[in-house]
Amino acid sequence: MKFTLSWLKQHLETDASLEEISARLTMLGLEVEGIDNPADRLKGFVVGHVLEADKHPNADRLKLCKVDAGGTVLQVVCGAPNARAGLKVILAQPGVVIPVTGEPLKKGKVRDVESQAMMCSWRELLIGEDHDGIVELPADAPVGAALADVLDLDPVIEIAITPNRADCLGVRGVARDLAASGLGRLKPLDTAPVPGRFPSPIAVALDFPPEAAAACPLFVGRVIRGVKNGESPAWLKDRLTAIGLRPISALVDITNYVTHDLARPLHVFDTACLRGATLTARLARTGESLAALNGKTYALTDDMTVIADAAGPDAIAGIMGGEATGCTEATTTLFLEAAWFDPVRTATTGRKLDILSDARFRFERGVDPAFVRDGAEIATRLILEICGGEASELVVAGAEPAWRKSIAFRPARVAALGGIAVAPERQADILRGLGCAVEGHGDSLTVAPPAWRADLGGEHDLVEEIIRINGYDLLPATPLPRPSMPRPLLTPGQRRASFVRRQLAARGMVETVTWSFLPARQAALFVPETLAEADKAALLAGLTLANPISADLDCMRPSLIANLAAAAGRNADRGQKDLALFEIGPQFDGPEPGQQRAVAAGLRAGRAVPRHWAEKSRAVDAFDAKADLLAAIAAAGANPDSFQVTAGGPAWYHPGRSGSLKLGNKVAGFFGELHPAVLAALDVKGPLAAFELFLEALPAAKAKATKARPLLKSSALQAVDRDFAFVVDRDVSADTLVRAARNADKQLVAGVTVFDLYEGPHVGEGRKSLALQVSLQPQDKTFTDAEIEAISARIVAAVVKATGGSLRG
């Protein structure tokens, strides 16, 4: 919403400066988005008086002038044809910034003669386009005065209007708020009826089915004949131009002006183009269409309100008029329409037809229902003043829609809800200043908001009005009462995510945040393969957005891995091939709220050990991902040893180089190298090793009464390590050996680690050798050799029994 300062002052009597007005507007909730003040560009320009204008000694077309700058006389070289003695001119001296170039003026020599200043054209000041010559100021302009003080400059103010403030979509509403806040006085508005000289030859009618009666409860209008629709007067054109509207013709300009001045949209029809003697507000009929003023033709449906004559629709009510019946320069008789259209229906129609117009913008937010006739009278008067002619009597169909409300208001609520004490008399004054009628006194008042404030519906709205006009800056900041000592407030799940995050970062992984979306074709690679094809398709359809921002971001991610892999690919393209990324965020398992899981997912790419003089470089593999996953589980407070590791993961992992971690039947995570075919589909080079941990699948930590730890039981006796190598079939899992060794004597076997794996000619095709280091813990006395022999034999027997292998000789 834009207006000029002088326009505002047409409604507001005030001595306040532009700065004061601007600051107050913002603090009233009418946020100033910008002020274009031409005076800001004219700093340093002064009025000059040309004393002499002689020919330049070295150039025929140039003049050498003596100019009085207000005390000092300067020598100025000028090429303008109209430079002559006696002229009052706009003078810029070196250092003054010339708006058209944005550069400060430099002292110069023109054809060997010094020029000590410049005389300016309008265009050089970015005021108008006139560049025919230098500006000729009025003869009485005081020499040496600042130009900004001499010119009648009108700053343009642009404010943002929140959707509730329909009343401020007209300059008068803005003035009313300022006046209510004490920044001046609202001037009276002349709404006196214009006497009709003749009965209106065109009648108005409402024709709605009962269920749509609210679409247009009131329709007024009149014929004005004998008008001359020419160019608008300068003041009107200037105002419209200042707020970015293009002047078209006086009649059109007047309706636009009243729209922006009083938030009262109007329409004018050329009666010569109307068919029949009645204009009817009614619902459109299916099949009807309208060629609108914007040059487009709209197909109308039976839920849209139109203004129609005998031949069909002439305007889409409250949105836009028709091309065929609009006023032109040739118009001599017009019909002025002022009506009240239902906000919801106007909004719906506007959205369906995709028409943005100043009228729609106002009607859908709510136009003053009690100002329909007044608006028509004011517009009539303007038309008669500017275009001449005579007005008919007003024709009226329907009645003002019900808008009167009465709100029970307790002044004490201002302090209780707003947190600031405002004296009851001041509260009443503020409400009255906004146009409310206030009755009663004491603890409970009855407040009737004005017709233009449909947004005031309850007590809380009045509280806001009072503290708003009183000033939000006066609200006392009150500390929130708080517990004397804060207690831990994070849920176990939140703490767990936080520990996992910092553990993964401590392991050298870099946290990232990727989109919750991904391309649907990629999502298809990450749906559970256990689903039937039809269910997969249904899941993907459910996760797909109806209105994605782009085809690449059209589906909710069923796994975090695709986006992490894509991120690895992008980094590789930039030369960052070795990386370790992780993300903690949602994956989507279905289209319903809550069908999402918190996942910690990580991915390593390139070399796990970079090239280094002392280290052997190697590529990332499944065991890097496994280590990350187990570390994350431990950080989350769960015991990694309590999970079963089974071979294989979902379809996006390498089937032979991936694993799943389960707790009973519950899958807690996956790890492994990503499937080469999936990488190819994602256009990312492998190998990539990744893991996914479903945070909510981890068992809840047991609640403990105290934070005390169990007593440390450390044996004084040193543990004994024994090594065993077994030859087993290649398919036998290392886990089988480890568990068998551990279970051979649960009391004495304190730990089992795999320290060597060999496959090759020494053990034969399809076989492998696994070497275990078993740590034996003596209980109450050191082992004898015989005891160690006996335990070792039990371990060997247990492993051989579990694997069908043999001790390697």
Add this chain to the structure above:
Amino acid sequence: MIDLDQVRAEAQTSIAAAASLEALEALRVSLLGKKGSISLLMKSLGDMGPEERKAAGQQLNLVKDAVAAALDGRKADLERAALEERLARERIDVTLPARPEAEGRIHPIAQVMDEMTAIFAQMGFSVAEGPDIEDDFHNFTALNIPLEHPARQMHDTFYFGARDDGSRHLLRTHTSPVQIRTMLASKPPIRIIAPGRTYRCDSDMTHTPMFHQIEGLVIDKATHMGHLKGCLMEFVTTFFEVEEVPVRFRPSFFPFTEPSAEVDIGCSRQGGELKIGKGSGWLEIGGSGMVHPNVLKACGLDPDEYQGFAFGMGVERMAMLKYGIPDLRTFFESDLRWLKHYGFLPLDVPTLSGGLTR
């Protein structure tokens, strides 16, 4: 009689000449070993008479002690030399790089959320969560945004396809639905913050289709707008970790609050550099207000009994302002260089006692 002085002198000469620990050991054996020359002399004492033996024994012991001392001295010299030689041999090039260790980072969004949580926890707020996919009720209707309300046009909402009953789910456009879920699930007094992902169908220099918000909600019987101002003033001053951050409340409109306020913080812009704190400028950081009676009613709370405030802020915006990150879109590009530059070390756990930021 053997000349003991000569024995001693010869022994000392050969000890001094021993070039290695091995040679010295051989020498020790040949002198003092079981069959060593001095040991044999000691044995020969047994053949002497008592008087003679006593005198010779004393003499011989002197020689033996001297030889032993010489052997020990030489041994220490040789060991010292050997150690020096070894140390010289073991010299390394200390300018070679140490073994590589990867250094991880925490994303600025997670870090800033942790900072915010630390501050609001101090004020007694707990952390609530809600789903990213929402229904119309929680995202709009319960928040006093009816279907035809112009405010719905302020949100560019991502919708899913129509469901069997014709309704459409959507991606939450703000974290405010968590307010609704919290009020429906628990009884006042309520103090929560709700950080999380939010989505709007918008993408340009300053908008991304996904971003993060943090929501705050306080509901009880006495909390008023002055508390809202106090709460947010304490928050911004603590969060930005500068001496004083002026806070300005500006009237505004949100369907779910009344009265409503935009929250601005003070800043200065000098030489193109933005500084948070006392200055001539203002920066908008979020919206706030007293929870609208219709919202309370939608959650089954009596607005004549309960009241409170709500606020919402953009997490990325707060991170950008605090840490001078210039471009919103870079938060989601996963550019390793950016993540390492703007990310935080895992040890940087924000606390109020230790300071939020190093």
